[in-house]
Amino acid sequence: MTIMGDHRSGAVAFGILGNIVSVLVYLAPVPTFYRIYRKKSTESFQSLPYQVALFSSMLWLYYALMKKDAFLLITINSFGCIVETVYISMYIAYATKNSRMSAMKLFVAMNVGLFSSILILTQFLVKTSIRIQVLGWVCVAISASVFAAPLNIVARVIRTRSVEFMPFNLSFFLTLSAIMWFAYGLFTKDLCVTLPNVLGFILGMLQMLLYAIYRNTKKVVEEKKKKKLSEEIETIDVVVSTLGVSEIYPVSVVVDTNTNNTKEDDKKENEQTGDPDQTNHKSLKDSSDLHSNESCPV
Numbered sequence: 001m002t003i004m005g006d007h008r009s010g011a012v013a014f015g016i017l018g019n020i021v022s023v024l025v026y027l028a029p030v031p032t033f034y035r036i037y038r039k040k041s042t043e044s045f046q047s048l049p050y051q052v053a054l055f056s057s058m059l060w061l062y063y064a065l066m067k068k069d070a071f072l073l074i075t076i077n078s079f080g081c082i083v084e085t086v087y088i089s090m091y092i093a094y095a096t097k098n099s100r101m102s103a104m105k106l107f108v109a110m111n112v113g114l115f116s117s118i119l120i121l122t123q124f125l126v127k128t129s130i131r132i133q134v135l136g137w138v139c140v141a142i143s144a145s146v147f148a149a150p151l152n153i154v155a156r157v158i159r160t161r162s163v164e165f166m167p168f169n170l171s172f173f174l175t176l177s178a179i180m181w182f183a184y185g186l187f188t189k190d191l192c193v194t195l196p197n198v199l200g201f202i203l204g205m206l207q208m209l210l211y212a213i214y215r216n217t218k219k220v221v222e223e224k225k226k227k228k229l230s231e232e233i234e235t236i237d238v239v240v241s242t243l244g245v246s247e248i249y250p251v252s253v254v255v256d257t258n259t260n261n262t263k264e265d266d267k268k269e270n271e272q273t274g275d276p277d278q279t280n281h282k283s284l285k286d287s288s289d290l291h292s293n294e295s296c297p298v
Helices: 002-027 030-039 048-066 071-094 097-124 128-148 151-160 168-188 191-214 217-246 248-273 276-295
Strands: none
Touching: 002 071, 002 168, 030 071, 048 071, 048 097, 048 128, 071 097, 097 128, 128 191, 151 191, 168 191
């Protein structure tokens, strides 16, 4: 009796902790959807993780209702159904036309069609004695899909070396939730609750590891871009100054030619008129005009 009491107390304790942490998991995407609401765009976010999470919550709620003494599973999965429905509604509202159609088709196919099929099959084609076990293993398979759904984001993080679309708080609380529900499954001797949370813990740790590796990559890339831009600006400055010097030489050549021509004309005119004062005056005037012309191109 004491051992059974301890097991029950442990199950209740970890069940309550699991509810608390799972609420935080369900609320972790709130900043993401606030960003979507503020920008009126879903950007590169996808609806698949939220669609699968809703489907999983619906199945676990169905499983908890069929099973006795599973009140803590009922509470958290009811909350999950409500929250995920809100997320999907916001996604559909702000998605592009193609993304909206894809999300709606997925919702109808998975959360309406597939769930209805499972409900009908388990109620009418499966014996009552094994109904809970069959439904439990279906939940295990779907839960594995829930934990595996972020793998496309993990692949994107590795490919782009950016964690912009993989929030750390979601990965952290997902890992913590897996630990709590794993312990709950052990105390209640429910293998269907225990197994998927082992996978959840492994994938959660993988996401946090990737976040630790790539969290500063974006800053490094931005610094490299700034350094490259600065080098390009310096190069442009050098080229401009070189061009500025080179542009002076044709002007000086033109000036020398005009000066020589002017001197020859003055010499001829002096020979004809024999007026040195007028020649000197004209030469000074022409010289001043040439200096004025030199300053214009520069």
